Amino acid sequence: MDKKIVMPGEKIADSRIRAPNTFYEGEATFATVIGTLDETGRYIPLENPYKPQVGDLVVGMVVDVRHAGYEVDLNLPKGGFIPSRDIRVALQLGDYVICKIKLVSEVGDVDLGEVKRLPMGKIVRFPPAKVPRLIGRKSSMVALLKENAGGDIMVGNNGYVWISEKNNMPLLLKAIEMIDVKAHTSGLTDEMAKFLKSSR
Amino acid sequence: MGGSTDIQLIVDGKRVDGRAPDEMRNVRIEAGIIPEADGSAFVEWGGNKILCGVYGPRECIPRHGANPYRATIKCRYMMSPFSSKEEHGRSGPSRRSTELSKVIREVFENLVVAERFPNTQIDVYIDVLQAEGGTRTASVTAAAVALVNAGIPMKDMVSAIALGKAADVLLVDLGKTEDNFGQSDVPLAMSHKDKKLHLIQMDGLLTKDEIADMIDMAEKATEQIHEKQVDALKRFYENGGNENFKW
Numbered sequence: 425m426d427k428k429i430v431m432p433g434e435k436i437a438d439s440r441i442r443a444p445n446t447f448y449e450g451e452a453t454f455a456t457v458i459g460t461l462d463e464t465g466r467y468i469p470l471e472n473p474y475k476p477q478v479g480d481l482v483v484g485m486v487v488d489v490r491h492a493g494y495e496v497d498l499n500l501p502k503g504g505f506i507p508s509r510d511i512r513v514a515l516q517l518g519d520y521v522i523c524k525i526k527l528v529s530e531v532g533d534v535d536l537g538e539v540k541r542l543p544m545g546k547i548v549r550f551p552p553a554k555v556p557r558l559i560g561r562k563s564s565m566v567a568l569l570k571e572n573a574g575g576d577i578m579v580g581n582n583g584y585v586w587i588s589e590k591n592n593m594p595l596l597l598k599a600i601e602m603i604d605v606k607a608h609t610s611g612l613t614d615e616m617a618k619f620l621k622s623s624r
Numbered sequence: 625m626g627g628s629t630d631i632q633l634i635v636d637g638k639r640v641d642g643r644a645p646d647e648m649r650n651v652r653i654e655a656g657i658i659p660e661a662d663g664s665a666f667v668e669w670g671g672n673k674i675l676c677g678v679y680g681p682r683e684c685i686p687r688h689g690a691n692p693y694r695a696t697i698k699c700r701y702m703m704s705p706f707s708s709k710e711e712h713g714r715s716g717p718s719r720r721s722t723e724l725s726k727v728i729r730e731v732f733e734n735l736v737v738a739e740r741f742p743n744t745q746i747d748v749y750i751d752v753l754q755a756e757g758g759t760r761t762a763s764v765t766a767a768a769v770a771l772v773n774a775g776i777p778m779k780d781m782v783s784a785i786a787l788g789k790a791a792d793v794l795l796v797d798l799g800k801t802e803d804n805f806g807q808s809d810v811p812l813a814m815s816h817k818d819k820k821l822h823l824i825q826m827d828g829l830l831t832k833d834e835i836a837d838m839i840d841m842a843e844k845a846t847e848q849i850h851e852k853q854v855d856a857l858k859r860f861y862e863n864g865g866n867e868n869f870k871w
Contacts, residue, residue, distance in 0.1 A: 429858050432772055433780035433817040445777055447737070454817075456737055456777035458857060470861055471663075471775030473681055473741070501683045501744040531692065531743060553775065605864025 427460045427608065429470070436467045445469050460608055470608060474499050474552035474582045476528050482536070483580030485547060486519045496521060496536060499552070499582045504534035511539045520547060520586050522578050542578065545588045548600060552583035554607040558600070564613050569599055572620040595623060629805045633790040640801050648785075648797040648845060653765070653856035655773045656866050663774025665856070666869075667766040670799065671756025676766035678774040681744035689745070694738035699729035699748040701763055708755040724760050731764055731784075731813050731822040737777040746776060757800035758786040764813045764823065769853050773860070782822055783849035784813035787838045789830060794837060796845050810838055814846045 430436060436446065437453040445457045446467065455461075459469040476482075476498070487503055488495035494515050495503040506515070506523065515521065520542040527535040550558060558579055559566055569577055575591030587596055599620060606612055633640060643649070649670030658664035663678040684690035701724040703712035712718075717725075732748065748770070750763045761784035768782045788798040790806035803809050808828030814821055821839070830838070860866055 429861060431781055431816075431854055431857070432778040433815070447779060454779075456779060457775050458772050458861070469775065471773065473662075473775055501681050501741070551775075607864075608861065 427462050430455045430459055430461045430467065432456050432458065436461055437465055441465070443467055444475075445472065469553045471551060472553040476500060476504075476525055476532075476534050476582070478525050478528055480525045480581040481522065481579075482525060482582040483520065483522050483542075483547065483578055483584040483586045484582070486515050486517055486521060489515070489517055496523070498534060498580075499549070499584055500532070500534065502532055502534070504536045506536045506539055510537055513541055515539075515541060520545060522580065522586065542586050543588065545576075545586050546593075548585045548587060548597065550579075550583050550585050550600065550604060551607075552581070554604060555579060555581055555583060557607045557612060558585065558603050560613055565603070565616065568613060568617055568620065569596060572624060573599070595620070598623075629801075631801060631805065633802055633806060634793055639790075639795065639799070641799055643797075645793050646796045646841060646844075648848065649799065651765075651849060651852050653769060653852050654866060654869055655769050655856045655860040657869050661770075661774075663770045663772070663776070665766045665769035665773060667762050667769075669758065669762040669765075670797075671754060672752070672759055672762045673754035674759065674762045674766045675751045675753055676763065676770040677749045678747065678767070678770040678776065679749070680746035680774070681741035681776075682747070684743060684745040690743045692742050695736070695741035695743075696745045697729055697733050697736060697738065697748065698745055699725045699732070699750070699767070701725040701728055701750045701752070701760070703752040703755060703759070707752045712755075724763070727823055727825065728760065728763055728767060731782060732767065732771065732778075734822055735778045735780055735782060735815065736771065737779060740777055746771075755800075757798055757803040758811070760784070760823075761786045761811050761813065765849055765853065769856055772853075772857055780815040780817045780820075781850060781853065782813050782815045783846040783853060784811065784823065785842055785845045785849065786811040787842055787845075789828070789834065794834060794841065796841055810835075812839075812842055814842055816846070816850045819843060 457469045484496035484498045487497045493507040498504045523536040524538040526537040573591040573596040575588035578586040652668040654666045661677040665676045667674045764784035786798045787810045789808040813823035
């Protein structure tokens, strides 16, 4: 499939289409961030700060312990909040957690729920716009990485990726970097499968 | 502007550095060269070398500067102490760098879709590593690329160029000597889609007709710069990074 890179201010359709990161001028639709445009007219951003949405699965680190709950760094201007009464375990400063976004307020405050504390590991930053490629169709890419690196991986929609210390770290970090670099190409899962097989 | 010199700024239709009146200096643009920044760009424009990093949207500091309706854009233009023969940056911000930070900020306040990130700030840091006239226009050009690289939504792309007059000839892309000793100096920034002027300053004297001619010339010149900006970004995203970057 042929893809074209579009710049901010470039026309992506002659009619008004509903898509994030666009604006209308007259009857035409224009892009606001750099992205790709394929033959069917689908516009996908290449770079985009994370926008929290209710139901998103996010990975983060506890950065503040308050009397009513915990503040979690989520790759956002403001941290998310976990109320203490919603969780049974006590969290500590520096703990990694995976949770679901329960509520996003008008001013951008994020309330979290369904909290799970993650065991020893590491958080890697990944561009939020490319997260769908890291997950893959029906999480095929995550499954592939888990199988080859030998440990657990949690991908948050916010662009934070938690990887277990049981993983083959050098291989996994290289693989994640490769997905970042080649996020706009098609047939990525097959390519990654080949890469992982050859370097095992 | 304003100085006097014995240098002939135009000889046989050629300028001091051998360029034709409508010829630009060599421009090289690279995107995404600071891995830790959200977006970055490097511009080498003749003897100018400019590095730009964009961070954000992030928490607005100080808090009272936060706007509940839109993101606050903060811009810091700075000349390195070693960037030119004159002294720069020895004791923090100067009158000149404060002005330039302001005009560059205002260019992007008009272009960035700031309503999407209320209560936050977007930081644009511009460092002039080497200066040879026309740093504010090169800075706007660099900042535009860095903002696109950071994924900050913008309504249009912008490129900037300085035009001027020396020995009664209109010139495109003024160099340092022409800037200092010419008759007039007009830096301007023009958006690509709408061809709107987002920055125009003037030093010296020009007639109305000359200004009109200059804006036509600027349209052609900014077009060339825009192509280079797009090329830099396309190269960055197609190669998936900037591993072969060389200073």
